Amino acid sequence: MESSLPVVECFHSLQGEGEHAGRSAYFIRLASCKVGCPWCDTKDSWNSELHPQQSLIDLSTQTAKAQEEGAAFVVITGGEPLHHNLDDLCKEIRKSTLNLEKKSIPIHLETSGVDMLSGKPDWITLSPKRHSPPRLDNLLSCQELKVVIQNAEDLLFAKTMADSIKNNGKIKPQLFLQAGWENEEGQTLAIKFVKNNPDWRLSMQTHKWLGVL
Numbered sequence: 001m002e003s004s005l006p007v008v009e010c011f012h013s014l015q016g017e018g019e020h021a022g023r024s025a026y027f028i029r030l031a032s033c034k035v036g037c038p039w040c041d042t043k044d045s046w047n048s049e050l051h052p053q054q055s056l057i058d059l060s061t062q063t064a065k066a067q068e069e070g071a072a073f074v075v076i077t078g079g080e081p082l083h084h085n086l087d088d089l090c091k092e093i094r095k096s097t098l099n100l101e102k103k104s105i106p107i108h109l110e111t112s113g114v115d116m117l118s119g120k121p122d123w124i125t126l127s128p129k130r131h132s133p134p135r136l137d138n139l140l141s142c143q144e145l146k147v148v149i150q151n152a153e154d155l156l157f158a159k160t161m162a163d164s165i166k167n168n169g170k171i172k173p174q175l176f177l178q179a180g181w182e183n184e185e186g187q188t189l190a191i192k193f194v195k196n197n198p199d200w201r202l203s204m205q206t207h208k209w210l211g212v213l
């Protein structure tokens with residue numbers, strides 16, 4: 001049982017990436033990541049000791065306030081959020097955001113998928129990493145697969161991940177390539193691949209282009 005979690009930041013913005021890009025979302029960025037991607041854009045989140053603990057009640061109250069202000073869903077990200085057990089956080093969020101129709105705010109999760117799933121998210125964005133591949137059960141339960149492309153090996157890895165889902169899974173996630181930020185090679189490779197492979201779409205980090213959080 002967790003009553004608090006280390007938090008880097010919480011903010012209300014637009015989802016910048018993937019299928020839900022452009023929609024109003026409240027972000028909870030949990031600290032801690034041991035996956036160690038060399039090009040990670042949130043390295044400040046890795047060491048959880050640098051970030052204060054916030055109570056689950058505070059996090060869910062903030063989420064309920066954001067919902068009142070228009071957030072269509074909450075995104076739990078990090079760091080690597082599944083380094084923590086998310087059951088209690090998600091329970092609190094569901095309780096605080098329950099409306100008269102007995103519906104709670106949808107909970108979206110951004111994860112590399114290296115740890116066991118928790119929290120029963122409504123939407124899982126799985127961004128698998130070549131040097132630290134995801135658990136197969138996570139791969140088979142995601143709604144979107146979003147592979148960051150820095151070089152040609154990453155494209156082969158993206159295809160391998162999609163094939164594993166096709167060969168083992170029942171659900172068919174939307175497939176995205178996301179070019180490494182400020183990586184021209186990644187961008188060129190991703191655009192060419194998507195042009196030739198209509199099952200795949202390009203995910204832009206639109207918030208970075210716009211200069212917002």
Ligand SMILES: C[S@@+](CC[C@H](N)C(=O)[O-])C[C@H]1O[C@@H](n2cnc3c(N)ncnc32)[C@H](O)[C@@H]1O
Binds near residue numbers: 040041111126127
């Ligand atoms: C910072 S991660 C946090 C969630 C989780 N640790 C993960 O990797 O999915 C959020 C998203 O940003 C992506 N990302 C991180 N650094 C990036 C970069 N330099 N360029 C493009 N995407 C990046 C990740 O692959 C992931 O999809």
Ligand SMILES: Nc1nc2[nH]cc(C(=O)O)c2c(=O)[nH]1
Binds near residue numbers: 015017212
């Ligand atoms: N606007 C915005 N959209 C995002 N989608 C995923 C993000 C993340 O860091 O997980 C992110 C982020 O940091 N900002």
Ligand code: SF4
Binds near residue numbers: 033037042078079129
């Ligand atoms: S798994 Fe996510 S947070 Fe961790 S290093 Fe990789 S991109 Fe960064």
Ligand SMILES: [Mg+2]
Binds near residue numbers: 041042
């Ligand atoms: Mg981000």
